[in-house]
Amino acid sequence: MADQSLSAPSSPSSPDVLLILLKARTFIALILVFAFFAFNAPNFLSTANMVIMSKHVALNAFLAIGMTFVIVSGGIDLSVGSIVGLCGMVAGYLVLNGIDIGLGWSIQFNTLEICLLVIAVGVFIGAINGFLITKLNVAPFIATLGTLYVARGAAMLSSDGRTFPNLNGNPEYGSDTFRWIGAGEILGVPVSIVMLIAVGLLAAYIATRTPLGRHIYAVGGNERAAGLSGIKVNRTKYFVYIFSGFCAALVGLIISSQLVAAHPATGNTFELNAIAAAVLGGTSMSGGRGRIGGTIIGAFVIGVLSDGLVMMGVSSFWQTVIKGLVIIAAVVIDQAQQKVQARVALQAQSAIDS
Template sequence: MTSLTATQGQTGSGGQPLVLLLLKLRTFIALIAVFAFFSMAAPNFLSAANFVIMSKHVALNAFLAIGMTFVIITGGIDLSVGSIVGLCGMVAGWLILNGIDLGIGYSLYFNLFEIILITLAVGVLVGAINGLLITRLNVAPFIATLGTLYVARGLALLSSDGATFPNLVGKEDYGSTGFYLLGTGNILGIPISIWLLIAVGCAAAYIASRTPLGRHIYAVGGNEKAAALSGVKVNRVKMFVYMFSGFCAAIVGLVISSQLVASHPATGETFELNAIAAAVLGGTSMSGGRGRIGGTIVGAFVIGVLSDGLVMMGVSSFWQTVIKGLVIIAAVVVDQAQQRLQARVALQQQAAAR
């Protein structure tokens, strides 16, 4: 877990470093606490079947939250991910059902692999549009992605006149069968969507910690001007994070359509808010420059487990919403305390070094 490695630098003894360690691991501790609580309070919570179901729920939010984390670290925000989920689901559904009408009486059908690639490309394209609006036209990220939120959702609705694309089984002749596997298939007893999450999560964590690109993402969010003067290509970094966020959203669109074997244009509404919540819960700072992929994934699990657990306990969904909000606020308050304590410890070390 990334939040664990972050604490290795601390070697001091005494109460303060211990408190700091606990604060740093707070999301993880919260996850354990939530688990422990529901194990006792909710019947059937501790069953393998329930774990698989929960992790499938969590995975959807976690994909979006990973993309969102990079965006937020650069000091931006991506409100359009929920709409990209909906749009990409519709694109996949359209391609499987209708192919592309070439207008000469023939339609071009793609095989499953091509359909997935095209859908991912659409997600990346919407991300690229966000990026261009922000870097070239200097639109504030909040506004630019709010705009694409509406445009993408509108296009999704237009594609089917608001109807659902049902029964996405594909046709043997075109090689487009088997779409349902993406959302419901298992490898070694673990759902494919979880394998995908592991792959995307590891790739993102690697980018964040071991590549120049990752460094540049943090630098841009920490101080854009200083980063630019240090030779960081700020615009390219921003383009990347929005395109990556679009890519993650496209995956989610594919997985949901596949799970349902149908695409509905309203899929993904308010998903962006859950993604932001997971990132913030995982210690990502909305002012940029700080955040970890590992933390975000744990944050997504806390939110997911909390809501599933509350459902199993039979708590009213209205109360669930209240509890989720309180957890997010508490997370940020604790985060502030950690920052203050961390700064104090660093200053003390520095004073001791002189």
């Protein structure tokens, strides 16, 4: 008996290695997926494909970053896909028409002003989510489900369901640079990727190095204890929904610029991909746990998987099935990690206690 109890703490290496493998699982999955397609899909490794793929991934990654904060705080934001659609329409409308104030002439905007207005729309809807959830005590699922419909409806209404075409802008108004957001490059890197890096770094900094970030984790872990510790719970929740709305507005801008057109159905079910990326990256749906880095890797796994399968000529029906299986597998492995981690901590603690 005594032998067994002594040998257990003296061989900590095996659970440690296991734990590291489990923690890095999303990254390992990314490498495996990547390697698989590199061998099996023609042209997968070409520069052109890499650029296209990372542009695809970026769109989902933006939403997933915002979603990670929301989920870590113990909520959910279903409205991001609709915000993407609405923001795209607002951008398209502003580029084409400006704002008609009904005096026979209209106000036209340059690209920067358009961007700021569109972002303001996203932030505003995020703030409405925050208001519903904190002040009116609506469950996050219901509140954001409501704004999902309202925002999608508003997008349809803005054009009677039609597409805003040819968003090339007008040099006279300074809006001809609108296309640059989707098609331009900074030092050879697509603008949307540069933006993703900036937003990703900002979000990671907030999450790990600011009191605000710590508060988000605490609110998601135990709202009552967080409140009694002096954390402004409502303010923290406002922030996460506003930030999520902000990320969605960026995606709306980028998509309408990339397509040079705005369609009101854009962004349909994007929220589900964002949730999937966050979960794949190790975010816990019950709140309190998740990392920005993990989420971005999760977004890459999903993006590489779907683009790679397309290149291999796998039918889109099978793609959907495979994506679903990957997500389920991710959560199952996540459970295993939690177990191992708790065991390691308990072991170390009981060694101290006794």
